[in-house]
Amino acid sequence: MNNKILGKLFFCLALLFGAFVFEAHAQGNVDLSGSIGSGKLQRGKTATATIVMDIPNGLHVNTNRPGNQYSIPLKIRLTGAGLKLGAVTYPRGTVKKFSFSEDQLSVYEGRTTFRFTVNVPASFKGSTAKIHVEAAYQSCTDEVCYRPRSGEVTLSAAVK
DSSP: OOOHHHHHHHHHHHHHHHHHHHHHHHHOOOEEEEEEESSSEOOOOOEEEEEEEEETTTOEESSSSOOTSSSSOEEEEEOOTEEEEOOOOOOEEEEEOOTOOOSSEEEEESEEEEEEEEOOOOOOOSSSSEEEEEEEOOESSOOOOOEEEEEEEEEEEEEO
């Protein structure tokens, strides 16, 4: 290929990537990921699991206690067959004032980490522990809030 064609191809790919990033931001999407312990669990033992919420620059997500009756709080729901799951620990948010609210709100920005415990009973059957995580949230810019959304991720770890 000559340089002119390569240049046009690169430009088109950059536009597509930019449109994808803009669309994700414009809709208020966040990314969820996480891990269970070191990826290996033992029967009869407890480990700490982590959920990571990556909030794009320019957005914030209401905390689980946003401080305003009209703001939709973050709710994280966990399910894991045969496992004993502890309560999610929500970190303290940042308190800010926004143009769309008379009240100050507690929000998360950037990368936010949540933790909970996982106990694998001695009687656990199987060689893999799986935890389904669902986060229901509302993201906003400094001027507007998007419709409520939810994101999901499945965490897994080997069980010995």
